[in-house]
Amino acid sequence: MKLSGIALRNVFRNGRRSLLSVTAVAVAALSITLLFALLEGIRADIRHNAWNYESGEVRIRNAEFDRYEYLNPVQYVVPDHRALAERLEQLPQVAALSPRINIPAVSFRGERQISARGIGLDFRMEQEYQEDLDLIVAEGRLPATGTSEAILGNRLARELGAGVGDTVTFLTQTRARTSNAFTVDVVGLAAFPVAALDRTAFLLPIEAAGHYMRMRDAASEVLLKSTDGRTEVLKAAVSALLSEEGPEGMNVASWTEVSGGYSYLQMADVVYRIIALFFFLLGSTVIVNTTMMTIHERTREIGTLSAMGMRGGQLVRLFFTEATYLGIAGSLAGVLAGAALAVPLQYTGIDFGAQMEMVDMDLSTVLYPVLNWRSTVLTFFYSLAVAMLASFVPARRAAKLQPVVALRV
Amino acid sequence: MITVTDVHKEYIDGETHVRALRGVSLEIDEAEFLSIAGPSGSGKTTLLNIIGCIDTADSGSVEIDGAPVNGSSKRSLVEIRRAKIGFVFQNFNLIPVLTAYENVAMALALMGTPESEIRERTMKLLREVGLSGMEDRRPAKLSGGQQQRVAVARALVKDPIIVLADEPTANLDSETGESILKLMEDINRKRGTTFVFSTHDQMVMDYAYRLCRLHDGLIESDEVRRSA
Numbered sequence: 001m002k003l004s005g006i007a008l009r010n011v012f013r014n015g016r017r018s019l020l021s022v023t024a025v026a027v028a029a030l031s032i033t034l035l036f037a038l039l040e041g042i043r044a045d046i047r048h049n050a051w052n053y054e055s056g057e058v059r060i061r062n063a064e065f066d067r068y069e070y071l072n073p074v075q076y077v078v079p080d081h082r083a084l085a086e087r088l089e090q091l092p093q094v095a096a097l098s099p100r101i102n103i104p105a106v107s108f109r110g111e112r113q114i115s116a117r118g119i120g121l122d123f124r125m126e127q128e129y130q131e132d133l134d135l136i137v138a139e140g141r142l143p144a145t146g147t148s149e150a151i152l153g154n155r156l157a158r159e160l161g162a163g164v165g166d167t168v169t170f171l172t173q174t175r176a177r178t179s180n181a182f183t184v185d186v187v188g189l190a191a192f193p194v195a196a197l198d199r200t201a202f203l204l205p206i207e208a209a210g211h212y213m214r215m216r217d218a219a220s221e222v223l224l225k226s227t228d229g230r231t232e233v234l235k236a237a238v239s240a241l242l243s244e245e246g247p248e249g250m251n252v253a254s255w256t257e258v259s260g261g262y263s264y265l266q267m268a269d270v271v272y273r274i275i276a277l278f279f280f281l282l283g284s285t286v287i288v289n290t291t292m293m294t295i296h297e298r299t300r301e302i303g304t305l306s307a308m309g310m311r312g313g314q315l316v317r318l319f320f321t322e323a324t325y326l327g328i329a330g331s332l333a334g335v336l337a338g339a340a341l342a343v344p345l346q347y348t349g350i351d352f353g354a355q356m357e358m359v360d361m362d363l364s365t366v367l368y369p370v371l372n373w374r375s376t377v378l379t380f381f382y383s384l385a386v387a388m389l390a391s392f393v394p395a396r397r398a399a400k401l402q403p404v405v406a407l408r409v
Numbered sequence: 410m411i412t413v414t415d416v417h418k419e420y421i422d423g424e425t426h427v428r429a430l431r432g433v434s435l436e437i438d439e440a441e442f443l444s445i446a447g448p449s450g451s452g453k454t455t456l457l458n459i460i461g462c463i464d465t466a467d468s469g470s471v472e473i474d475g476a477p478v479n480g481s482s483k484r485s486l487v488e489i490r491r492a493k494i495g496f497v498f499q500n501f502n503l504i505p506v507l508t509a510y511e512n513v514a515m516a517l518a519l520m521g522t523p524e525s526e527i528r529e530r531t532m533k534l535l536r537e538v539g540l541s542g543m544e545d546r547r548p549a550k551l552s553g554g555q556q557q558r559v560a561v562a563r564a565l566v567k568d569p570i571i572v573l574a575d576e577p578t579a580n581l582d583s584e585t586g587e588s589i590l591k592l593m594e595d596i597n598r599k600r601g602t603t604f605v606f607s608t609h610d611q612m613v614m615d616y617a618y619r620l621c622r623l624h625d626g627l628i629e630s631d632e633v634r635r636s637a
């Protein structure tokens with residue numbers, strides 16, 4: 001009769017209690033699996049949004065702009081973006097790029113002043129840069145090149161009281177820091193994934209944006225994506241190209257350095273780990289309790305086995321193995337249940353719309369959890385390890401019991 | 410074979426000191442069938458525990474097979490118990506999740522006996538104690554007498570130099586108790602295994618070949634009752 005076999009039978013001695021322990025571990029593992037799937041979804045989402053609307057994977061800007069960003073110094077530009085784009089496209093590390101002109105704009109509706117942010121795009125290049133660009137069109141269509149058309153964020157359109165077919169006049173500041181007014185034809189409404197963009201952004205052709213801002217050939221920034229996800233390699237290649245051939249005075253930054261989303265992710269990562277730890281601790285208290293109870297209940301048995309010559313280490317192993325079985329069952333059940341819940345959510349998403357309205361963060365209102373197999377497998381092993389660790393301390397009591405004392409019970 | 414010399418044992422329970430053994434000396438020879446008798450609290454269990462190496466004396470010495478055990482480490486006491494001493498308890502103390510067969514086999518498994526030998530010896534002993542056909546029953550499915558037979562088999566299977574039985578019949582009706590005593594006597598005669606059992610029951614004392622009376626932690630009398 002092997003110890004492991006006895007331990008297995010002991011699991012079924014108090015089936016209800018064992019089930020309770022298994023459930024506690026399972027709930028912890030399930031919660032953590034879902035939590036990490038959500039975190040993984042947030043990670044993918046923030047990256048998606050940051051790469052498309054904030055920092056790109058790598059971004060070229062005028063160094064002076066970066067330096068005085070808080071003043072929004074639109075006069076600091078990336079000169080001759082067309083020629084630069086042609087050269088950048090030659091780099092093997094570049095998968096796609098997107099020159100952009102940002103327009104700080106306001107519009108008036110009666111007495112009310114509505115701030116907005118125009119983004120001038122080369123829609124042909126942008127289709128390549130954002131492969132799912134068409135998905136943002138909620139109504140109407142994307143603007144056509146060479147026109148004064150624009151597509152407005154849903155909320156912005158509502159604020160402005162404008163719809164498809166209307167015109168909207170914006171006031172902006174040109175590169176020469178003079179004021180200028182321009183009027184766009186609204187041809188579409190966009191459902192931006194990020195609430196903040198939905199409230200403020202409108203997209204228009206880069207030529208028109210350049211004209212309104214008197215940019216001549218310049219762009220505000222150029223966003224780039226790498227072919228292979230190696231951000232730092234891309235950044236180095238772009239930096240090398242700029243320092244060799246100019247233009248001078250540019251700043252190349254990777255999203256990990258400048259994206260607010262990225263630093264949020266770093267923080268979220270830590271917070272989620274701490275939450276996971278609490279779940280594990282909670283689950284482990286049940287294991288500790290169960291192990292303590294079984295040892296207490298079987299004191300006389302421990303005394304008997306000890307009198308028969310079972311060594312302390314073997315006694316500890318007996319109870320430790322029993323708890324390990326509970327841990328395996330709980331972790332497995334929890335991780336599988338978590339995966340079973342996460343997989344459908346991966347397609348349906350979770351709508352945090354109402355909660356996220358006012359959140360000024362580059363996080364989409366609908367989040368799609370992503371089940372990461374590696375972290376799911378890790379969750380299984382972590383919860384198992386926690387269960388084993390939790391049982392080890394009380395299990396050692398079995399060896400400390402004196403047989404005389406244990407037998408007298 | 411076992412020599413107990415001037416053993417003292419005192420229990421301290423808060424303010425009260427109980428002197429459970431106050432200088433007990435005893436010589437146990439091979440193949441004895443010895444009963445330790447005495448009223449409740451006289452120190453029977455304490456003495457058996459000390460001989461069985463599950464408790465230690467405060468002073469005095471215990472020698473098993475010529476080797477002193479006092480002062481031994483916890484670990485080597487475990488080794489002595491495993492190889493040399495068999496226990497039979499008042500309330501049987503079988504492992505409830507194990508079958509009759511497994512309960513007995515366990516004693517050999519702990520010694521690292523090979524599987525085939527375990528099987529042979531276990532089956533033989535279960536037959537000897539009259540439990541053929543009940544090998545696969547768990548303790549809950551056995552009567553008290555049958556459980557105690559399993560316990561006797563478990564104590565004997567490893568061929569210990571001594572079997573210590575603390576009031577082995579106290580939880581059995583007199584008839585069943587007597588059958589257990591007969592079984593132990595039989596084995597003692599046949600195998601020459603040394604038995605030491607404690608009791609305060611006259612019927613049980615009558616079975617003993619040698620009777621030691623314990624009173625207040627001292628041996629009051631030590632006599633041979635009947636001879637083999």
Ligand SMILES: Nc1ncnc2c1ncn2[C@@H]1O[C@H](COP(=O)(O)OP(=O)(O)OP(=O)(O)O)[C@@H](O)[C@H]1O
Pocket residue numbers: 420421422427428429447448449450451452453454455456609
């Ligand atoms: N752990 C202990 N703590 C305190 N006193 C103890 C302890 N164990 C035994 N005693 C005391 O030591 C004395 C001898 O006890 P022991 O159990 O050896 O007696 P016994 O002869 O086996 O009695 P019984 O017939 O009731 O089993 C008793 O007075 C008992 O109360």
Ligand SMILES: [Mg+2]
Pocket residue numbers: 453454455575
């Ligand atoms: Mg007693």
